[in-house]
Structure formats: structure tokens, C-alpha cells
Amino acid sequence: NAGVMQNPRHLVRRRGQEARLRCSPMKGHSHVYWYRQLPEEGLKFMVYLQKENIIDESGMPKERFSAEFPKEGPSILRIQQVVRGDSAAYFCASSVHRQETQYFGPGTRLLVL
Amino acid sequence: AQTVTQSQPEMSVQEAETVTLSCTYDTSESNYYLFWYKQPPSRQMILVIRQEAYKQQNATENRFSVNFQKAAKSFSLKISDSQLGDTAMYFCAFMTNNNNDMRFGAGTRLTVKP
Numbered sequence: 001n002a003g004v005m006q007n008p009r010h011l012v013r014r015r016g017q018e019a020r021l022r023c024s025p026m027k028g029h030s031h032v033y034w035y036r037q038l039p040e041e042g043l044k045f046m047v048y049l050q051k052e053n054i055i056d057e058s059g060m061p062k063e064r065f066s067a068e069f070p071k072e073g074p075s076i077l078r079i080q081q082v083v084r085g086d087s088a089a090y091f092c093a094s095s096v097h098r099q100e101t102q103y104f105g106p107g108t109r110l111l112v113l
Numbered sequence: 114a115q116t117v118t119q120s121q122p123e124m125s126v127q128e129a130e131t132v133t134l135s136c137t138y139d140t141s142e143s144n145y146y147l148f149w150y151k152q153p154p155s156r157q158m159i160l161v162i163r164q165e166a167y168k169q170q171n172a173t174e175n176r177f178s179v180n181f182q183k184a185a186k187s188f189s190l191k192i193s194d195s196q197l198g199d200t201a202m203y204f205c206a207f208m209t210n211n212n213n214d215m216r217f218g219a220g221t222r223l224t225v226k227p
Contacts, residue, residue, distance in 0.1 A: 033215070042217035043217045099210060101163055104157070106155075109156075
């Protein structure tokens, strides 16, 4: 049973470009969470999705950031017009139900030049 | 506000010895879940142990055990017979029935010395 998959593992973008981060949850998991980790800090919640629905996006910046979890395919975290402050590790987690343990992917390290 | 505090930014322990990592949290909820995650140099987040707040018995997982003090809102992690592979950042986290997100502490960097 494969774990949570994230790709790419590393992404380099120049300021103003778009970044697309993908997350495939564990088999049987329909709940997906995105977190951001700045250097030397803990993870901060961004958004929680179920298939085709955004349940809670209270942790996501209002501008430039969006997330989706389509019926088919991976969840996508999209950052438009990236700035240097977006440089961070972005982790995706999935769970069977909302209150069940979240299992994390390996993360995507985004570097904005 | 719901917060998690890890008061030890860095700790070290000799191989084969025991170490305890501290974690306190603040919440007004009565139903919640507590977690310890390990983040080795690969930066993968790995679940170490989970505790349900309604359970009085402390969770254990091989060499890892917790001391859950609900009244004190304390959730410390004890690592017995420390191994070099235990070297990592350790994050304490919790989530409640009424929230969708998991709250993380700032982490404790543990180094196991040979």
C-alpha cells in the first residue's frame, strides 16, 4: 500500500511564475490536508479538502493561493505569481476520516529565486 | 486560542540512554487527539505515537511512550534505549473534534550521540 505521494520533490521558480504542487493520498483516503513549513518552524495548516470540496481554507492566504481535489486525479496546490516569501516546504497529508491520523507525504521544497 | 508549546529547542542523549521531550498544549475542548511526529534529515514527517484524550492509559509504541497528564495539559515523549536513527526533529501536535487542522509545536531537535 503506497503512502502519500507528492511531486515534484523539489521545485525552483523565479518570482512571478506559477508553482503547481501535486499530492496523491493513500489508497482509501478521501481527506487531504496541506501544510506549509518555513525553515526551523513547525507545520502550519493551510487547507483541508475532501473529494471535489474545499472544507476549510482558513490557513491559506487569500490571494495567489488555491487548492483543489478533483474527482479523478491528485490534489493540487497552486501558487500564482510566486514571491521569495513563498519559499518553504509544502506537505500534504491524508486520512480515512476527518478525526483519524493524518499520514504525511515527503513534501515539496519550493525555492523562489 | 489553541496552542502547542515545546520548551526545549534542542536536546542530546547518549546512545542507549533514555530521553524525555516535553510538550504542553492549551485548549478548551474536552475531546482531542495528541500526536508526536518525527522529522529526520530527509524531512519526511513520520508518525511516532498517537493518544486519544479520553483514554487514561498512556500510549506506547516499542521504545516510545508518552506521559499524558490531561489536567496539566502535558504530553511528554519518552524514548528508551536511544538509537542513532532517532536523531531528528520531534514535533508535538494536537487536533480537536471541532477543528479541521492539526496544530504543531515549534519542534525539539534531538541528537543521539554515539
